[in-house]
Amino acid sequence: MTDELMPDPAVHVAGAQEVAPDLLVIPNRRVGLVPNIGVIGGTQAVLVVETGMGTANAEQVLAFASEVARGRRLYLTTTHFHPEHAFGAHAFAGRATYLVNRAQADDLKRKGPGYLETFRGLGEPVARRLDGVTVPMPDVVYDNGYDLDLGGRTVRLRPTGRGHTKGDQVVEVPDAGVLFTGDLAETGQFAIFPWFPPYDTDVSGVRWLAVMERLAAAATGSRVIVPGHGDPGGPQLLADVRDYLRELRDETWRRRDSAMSEDSIVAEVRALLAERHPEWAGQEWIERGVGCLCAEHSL
Structure with a gap:
């Protein structure tokens, strides 16, 4: 930029x-x-x-x-x-x-x-x-x-x-009934994956999904969710992020299981998820998420 x-x-x-x-x-x-x-x-x-x-x-x-x-x-x-x-x-x-x-x-x-x-x-x-x-x-x-x-x-x-x-x-x-999530959740934006090997590989798509599953399940008492970026919303915001991370994992791992190259996986998953969420910003983070989950798939 x-x-x-x-x-x-x-x-x-x-x-x-x-x-x-x-x-x-x-x-x-x-x-x-x-x-x-x-x-x-x-x-x-x-x-x-x-x-x-x-x-x-x-x-x-x-x-x-x-x-x-x-x-x-x-x-x-x-x-x-x-x-x-x-x-x-x-x-x-x-x-x-x-x-x-x-x-x-x-x-x-x-x-x-x-x-x-x-x-x-x-x-x-x-x-x-x-x-x-x-x-x-x-x-x-x-x-x-x-x-x-x-x-x-x-x-x-x-x-x-x-x-x-x-x-x-x-x-x-x-x-x-207010919860601040930091960048675990964003509104109207693809999840930010700071996946920059070999310099920074601390982000975990698998563990992030587990965190969001817990937060979404426990959000019954929350009326306002304040994300790291984007507009505050209700508990559905947590479920939306959970569902996206699950979607990203499943689409990535399905292709990884078929022995596709990572470049091909990135191209297909980015196109698919951008089509499913055309209003979301930050499409560049899809490929970072794919890279992270490809690495975690092999563990």
Whole structure:
């Protein structure tokens, strides 16, 4: 993608929407490399979910959250380590307590520097957002989940196991029926498979599908699903992603069993799924998903 086509990944807090009492979502407006961002309030504290990419975006989110908090304590968490989700956390240092699960902390330490350099090469607008950014380190690292008491409201931070990344976590607000999924789910977009062998092969289509099966089955109490990118929706969003991953696996493995070449599998599956989901963006991620599942088929 050229600089002329690469949009500026700017967060716009003015578009924040209240999806439940004292729970706001700053929407990504379907702009690439901009996540949906949450601001979740209790009587004593406020939790921010995601930072946006880079210092300027994160400072805008921090200022917005501080205005919402009105003196309440601030916390920050991120659904996974990718730059548009977490590479603004440094701006919260000294102002908010940053909590992540252990696998995500390991991703930040092990893979963060490489992702920072890679994203700086995606074009001038992204490089400008990442100017001066350092890979963040969390204040609190937890295992097996964390229940954060905001005062009259408990938010559940739950690692899901390997899927889109090794360190994925979901953020659930049970009293409001709201679930933040990060990039485990997107609206109107093919699932993002960061499958770039030999540099990054942590994504797992098989395990991601298992995660989505669990999330979809457990979503009976959720009224609002906030995906990593795209419009919030209802529980059907989780089922849609589950069904797509199952479809991708089955179509890929059926052809793999017939000893087709991977190039032929990619071409056939991409054409088939693009035809079945013509309104979805990100067709380039189909072939990454096929590559991942071809590799997992042979295990």
